[in-house]
Amino acid sequence: MPIGKDEILRIARLGRLFVSEEEVGPLQRHLNGILEHFERLKRLDLEGIDPFALEEEATGFLREDAVSAWAGREEVLQQAPNREGDFFRVPRILEENEEEVSPDERR
Amino acid sequence: MRKPNTPVIGLEIHVQMKTGSKLFCACSTDYIGAVPNTNVCPVCLGLPGTLPVVNRKAVEYAVRTGLALGSRIGLSTRFHRKNYFYPDLPKAYQISQYDVPLAVGGHLPIGEEQDRKWIRITRLHLEEDAGKLVHSARDGRLGNSEYSLVDYNRGGVPLMEIVSEPELATPSEARDFVSRLRQLVRFLGVSDGDMEKGSLRVDANISLTGPDGELGTKVEVKNMNSLRALERALEYEIARQQECLGRGERILQETRHWDDGKGVTCGTRGKEEAHDYRYFPDPDLPPLVLSRDFVEEQRRLLPELPWDLKERFVREHRLSIEDASVLTELPGIAKYYEKCIREGANPLRAANWIRTEVMRVLNEKRISIEAFALSPEKFCGLLARIETGAVSTTLAKELFEKMVDENLSVDEALKKAGSPSGKVTGDDLRKMVNLVLERERLTVEEIQTGKDAKGKKRSFLCGLVMRESKGQADPGEVRKILAEILDR
Ligand SMILES: [Zn+2]
Numbered sequence: 001m002p003i004g005k006d007e008i009l010r011i012a013r014l015g016r017l018f019v020s021e022e023e024v025g026p027l028q029r030h031l032n033g034i035l036e037h038f039e040r041l042k043r044l045d046l047e048g049i050d051p052f053a054l055e056e057e058a059t060g061f062l063r064e065d066a067v068s069a070w071a072g073r074e075e076v077l078q079q080a081p082n083r084e085g086d087f088f089r090v091p092r093i094l095e096e097n098e099e100e101v102s103p104d105e106r107r
Numbered sequence: 108m109r110k111p112n113t114p115v116i117g118l119e120i121h122v123q124m125k126t127g128s129k130l131f132c133a134c135s136t137d138y139i140g141a142v143p144n145t146n147v148c149p150v151c152l153g154l155p156g157t158l159p160v161v162n163r164k165a166v167e168y169a170v171r172t173g174l175a176l177g178s179r180i181g182l183s184t185r186f187h188r189k190n191y192f193y194p195d196l197p198k199a200y201q202i203s204q205y206d207v208p209l210a211v212g213g214h215l216p217i218g219e220e221q222d223r224k225w226i227r228i229t230r231l232h233l234e235e236d237a238g239k240l241v242h243s244a245r246d247g248r249l250g251n252s253e254y255s256l257v258d259y260n261r262g263g264v265p266l267m268e269i270v271s272e273p274e275l276a277t278p279s280e281a282r283d284f285v286s287r288l289r290q291l292v293r294f295l296g297v298s299d300g301d302m303e304k305g306s307l308r309v310d311a312n313i314s315l316t317g318p319d320g321e322l323g324t325k326v327e328v329k330n331m332n333s334l335r336a337l338e339r340a341l342e343y344e345i346a347r348q349q350e351c352l353g354r355g356e357r358i359l360q361e362t363r364h365w366d367d368g369k370g371v372t373c374g375t376r377g378k379e380e381a382h383d384y385r386y387f388p389d390p391d392l393p394p395l396v397l398s399r400d401f402v403e404e405q406r407r408l409l410p411e412l413p414w415d416l417k418e419r420f421v422r423e424h425r426l427s428i429e430d431a432s433v434l435t436e437l438p439g440i441a442k443y444y445e446k447c448i449r450e451g452a453n454p455l456r457a458a459n460w461i462r463t464e465v466m467r468v469l470n471e472k473r474i475s476i477e478a479f480a481l482s483p484e485k486f487c488g489l490l491a492r493i494e495t496g497a498v499s500t501t502l503a504k505e506l507f508e509k510m511v512d513e514n515l516s517v518d519e520a521l522k523k524a525g526s527p528s529g530k531v532t533g534d535d536l537r538k539m540v541n542l543v544l545e546r547e548r549l550t551v552e553e554i555q556t557g558k559d560a561k562g563k564k565r566s567f568l569c570g571l572v573m574r575e576s577k578g579q580a581d582p583g584e585v586r587k588i589l590a591e592i593l594d595r
C-alpha cells in the first residue's frame with residue numbers, strides 16, 4: 001500500500017519537519033521506493049530462521065560502571081541556538097492542539 | 108468474571124537505578140542539586156557520531172530485580188528507539204526496550220498472610236531517563252511560559268520500567284503494590300526508591316468494568332509523587348468515572364494529570380498522535396546478549412526477599428505482623444534488628460525499642476539507620492540491663508538519650524548519669540535495699556520459699572532498688588546485698 005500525501009505530512013509533523021507542497025511528491029516516491037524494496041524482502045521464505053541469527057557474534061559489550069566527567073559542556077552550551085546561564089533555552093512547549101510554529105520561528 | 112462497575116487498575120513504575128554512571132555513557136547520575144548541564148557528554152546530548160555503550164551494572168540491577176520478581180530473564184533482548192519530539196529528549200528518541208524486554212512475567216505479593224494476593228508482572232525493561240524542563244513563566248505555569256530552559260543532567264540516567272497486569276482492584280491495593288516494590292528495590296540495593304525525589308515514579312491505568320463485567324475505557328493518570336497521592340488520585344478518578352457513567356456519558360480514553368493541591372485529575376486535551384512512537388530497533392546497539400552464568404551470578408547475589416524476611420521474623424522471633432512489617436520496611440532497620448538478636452537481645456524487647464525509641468530518634472534527627480551512631484552492640488548492652496532488671500525502663504530511656512547523643516556504652520552513660528559523689532553505696536545502699544524489701548514482702552517470701560527457680564523475682568527486686576537509687580547504685584553490689592539478706 002503506497003504512502004499517500006496525508007501520510008507524508010503526518011510523518012513530517014511527528015518529526016517536526018517542515019515539508020513544502022513541492023517536496024511532498026518526491027518524498028512520496030522516495031519512501032514508496034523503500035517500502036517496495038521491503039515488500040520484496042517480505043516475500044522471501046524465512047521459515048525457521050532466527051531473526052537474530054546474524055547478530056549473535058556481534059553481541060553487546062558491557063561497560064563498567066565508572067564515572068568520568070566531560071570537559072566540553074561550555075563549548076556545547078555556547079553553540080546552542082539559545083542559552084540562558086547554565087541552561088539551554090528552547091521555545092515554549094506547545095500545548096496539544098495549539099498552533100504549530102514554523103521552523104524559523106522556533107529558533 | 109469481574110462484576111459490573113469494578114475498578115481495574117494497572118501500574119507502570121519507573122525506577123531510577125543507583126548506578127554511578129548513566130545507562131549509555133560515563134556521565135554521573137548524581138543530578139540532584141548539581142549545576143545544570145554539567146553531567147553531560149556527546150552521547151547523552153545526542154550529538155551526531157557518538158555511540159551508546161550499555162552500563163553493566165544497570166543490566167545487573169535490572170536482572171536482579173527481575174529474578175526477585177520471579178520473572179523470566181531474556182538472554183537475548185534488544186533496544187528500540189521510541190521517537191517523540193520534546194526538548195527534554197536531545198536525540199528526539201528515547202532508547203528503550205519494546206517487543207523483547209529484559210524480563211517477562213513474575214509477580215509481587217501484596218496484603219498479609221491470609222489475604223495475600225500475588226499481582227502478576229507483565230514485563231520489566233531498561234530505558235534511559237529524559238532531561239528536565241524548567242518553565243520560565245512568572246507564575247511557573249507551563250501554558251504561560253515564554254520559553255523553557257532545559258537541563259540534561261538527568262537525561263540518560265538508567266531506568267527500569269516495571270509494568271503490572273491490571274489486577275489491582277482498589278486504590279489501597281495499588282498503594283500496597285508500590286510500597287512493596289519500593290521495599291524490594293531498596294532491599295536489592297538497586298534504587299533508593301524515593302518517590303518525592305522522583306527516583307520512583309508511578310503512572311496508573313484505570314478503568315471501570317461495564318454492565319456485563321467487560322473492561323471499560325482506560326484512563327492513564329500521571330504525576331503522583333507519593334503513596335498518599337497515588338491513593339487519592341485513584342480514589343478521585345474512580346468517583347469521577349462512576350459519576351460520568353452515572354450520567355450516561357462515555358469515558359474518554361486520555362491521560363490525566365493529578366493536581367495534588369486541588370485534589371483533582373485534569374485531562375490533557377486531545378492526544379491522538381501522542382502515542383505514535385514509531386518504534387524501531389536501535390541500529391547503534393547490538394542485541395543485549397547475556398550468558399546463563401551472568402544471570403546465575405545475579406541470582407546468587409539476591410538477598411532474602413523482604414516478604415520472606417517478614418514471615419521469618421514472625422515465625423522465629425514471635426513478632427506481631429505489624430512489628431515485623433515495620434522492622435522490614437527498610438533493609439537497614441532489618442539488619443540492625445538482626446544484629447541485636449545475634450547479640451542475644453530479647454527479640455520482643457529489641458523490636459519494641461527499635462520501633463519506638465530508635466525510630467523516634469531517626470525521625471527527629473532526620474537520619475537513616477546507617478547514620479545512627481549507636482552500634483547494635485552498645486544498644487544491646489542497654490537492653491540486657493533492662494532484661495536483668497538492673498536498669499528500670501524509665502532510667503533506660505534517659506540512658507538511651509545519653510548513649511545516642513554521645514555514642515556511649517551503657518556503663519559510660521551510667522557513670523555520666525550522676526556525679527560520683529551522688530553514687531549510692533555501702534550503708535546507704537543497704538538502707539535502700541531494706542526499704543524496697545519492706546515494700547515487697549510477698550516477693551521476698553516467695554523467693555525464700557523456693558518459688559524463684561529462674562531468679563526472675565530476684566532480678567525484679569534488683570531493678571526496684573536500681574530505680575530507687577535513680578541508677579546511681581552498682582547492680583553487682585545490689586545483687587550482693589540482696590543475696591546477703593535473702594539467703595540469710
Ligand atoms: Zn553523557
